[in-house]
Amino acid sequence: MQDFLLVLLGTAIVNNVVLAKFLGLCPFMGTSSRLDTAIGMGLATTFVLTLSTGFVWVAEALLLAPLELSFLRTMTFILVIAAVVQFTEMVIRRISPPLYEALGVYLPLITTNCAVLGVALLTIQGGYGFGASLLRGFGTAAGFALVLVIFAGLRERLALADVPKAFEGAPIGFVTAGILSLAFLGFAGLGGH
Amino acid sequence: MNMLHDPNDRLVEGLARVVAVDGSEVWLAAEQQAACGSCATRSACGSGSTKPAASWRTPRTLGPDQTPLALGDLVRIGVDRDALTRASLTAYALPLVTMLLATAALQDAGDAAAIAAALSGLLAGVVLARLLARRWRNALVPLVLGRAQASAGSSCAAPGPTASAAVPRPIAVPVVQQRSP
Numbered sequence: 001m002q003d004f005l006l007v008l009l010g011t012a013i014v015n016n017v018v019l020a021k022f023l024g025l026c027p028f029m030g031t032s033s034r035l036d037t038a039i040g041m042g043l044a045t046t047f048v049l050t051l052s053t054g055f056v057w058v059a060e061a062l063l064l065a066p067l068e069l070s071f072l073r074t075m076t077f078i079l080v081i082a083a084v085v086q087f088t089e090m091v092i093r094r095i096s097p098p099l100y101e102a103l104g105v106y107l108p109l110i111t112t113n114c115a116v117l118g119v120a121l122l123t124i125q126g127g128y129g130f131g132a133s134l135l136r137g138f139g140t141a142a143g144f145a146l147v148l149v150i151f152a153g154l155r156e157r158l159a160l161a162d163v164p165k166a167f168e169g170a171p172i173g174f175v176t177a178g179i180l181s182l183a184f185l186g187f188a189g190l191g192g193h
Numbered sequence: 194m195n196m197l198h199d200p201n202d203r204l205v206e207g208l209a210r211v212v213a214v215d216g217s218e219v220w221l222a223a224e225q226q227a228a229c230g231s232c233a234t235r236s237a238c239g240s241g242s243t244k245p246a247a248s249w250r251t252p253r254t255l256g257p258d259q260t261p262l263a264l265g266d267l268v269r270i271g272v273d274r275d276a277l278t279r280a281s282l283t284a285y286a287l288p289l290v291t292m293l294l295a296t297a298a299l300q301d302a303g304d305a306a307a308i309a310a311a312l313s314g315l316l317a318g319v320v321l322a323r324l325l326a327r328r329w330r331n332a333l334v335p336l337v338l339g340r341a342q343a344s345a346g347s348s349c350a351a352p353g354p355t356a357s358a359a360v361p362r363p364i365a366v367p368v369v370q371q372r373s374p
Contacts, residue, residue, distance in 0.1 A: 043282065044281075047288070051315075054308075054311055091284075091288075095319065096283075098330065098333035099326070101223070131297065
């Protein structure tokens, strides 16, 4: 149980995918201007990232490694991720059509989220088992959703703040993201992962 | 809790345009079709083009003392914020939780067993989410809140407290969801 929590803490906070590894910055800056959007995007990314880490592990273990096709890893993973996003779209449409109308718009954006491919590649390179890979995928995705929601809350407040003209909009967003990244640096070394 | 949200503001608002008039009813199509706002590279970006616009049927009249909707009118629609969060938690988080729990339970039995457990956990979660989602299907139906201002689309144009006090908030008209074939 302690290992389980340490892996979650290590992937979600200490090695945060956005603020420590600087992956997935595009949706981090693009969809964090409103809290509602950020929650929707965070949940959708968590779902897709965890699922794609599992499918990518299966593709690597059953197909690429036995056939010695590891040089096709990047291409295969992109295909698997695109398929997982399509699958998720279908599932959400079946589960709740009104929800798909309201939040389905973020799903195609996830295909081009470099964090999803980056996490899949890094997890496979780590050589973990299936369960551990899935847990790492989930922890990383939860970290992504967490900072997205934190940053969206900050930006909603910034919208009302008296910011100098030259810093309005994206510049103050980048400055805030930098300070947030420094704050997360404080977790470095925690848990030993 | 986010202090910037008015506690009474329970709706996530969006814009919809009247695309057809059919007797006493009109068809509304959602205006925003991309997750991001529009940008300079919009024509080369595929994020908004893969999904057809949502469309709904609604009565033409907004209230006894208001002019009925006409073709091309822009209206504000709203979806319940809590219902949306609850539904997205059900649809995304529930299958994930069941999948992770099933995998954790069979992790020591080997990778093949863990994969089988993850797949069955995911399937069970999706079925459970579908059953739960049926219960609040009606809560996610959008409401028509009224005609949008000409300059709506920018959040700066939202009417302040004085303006909303002067113009009475129109009665929310329920929208009938069009099921795609």
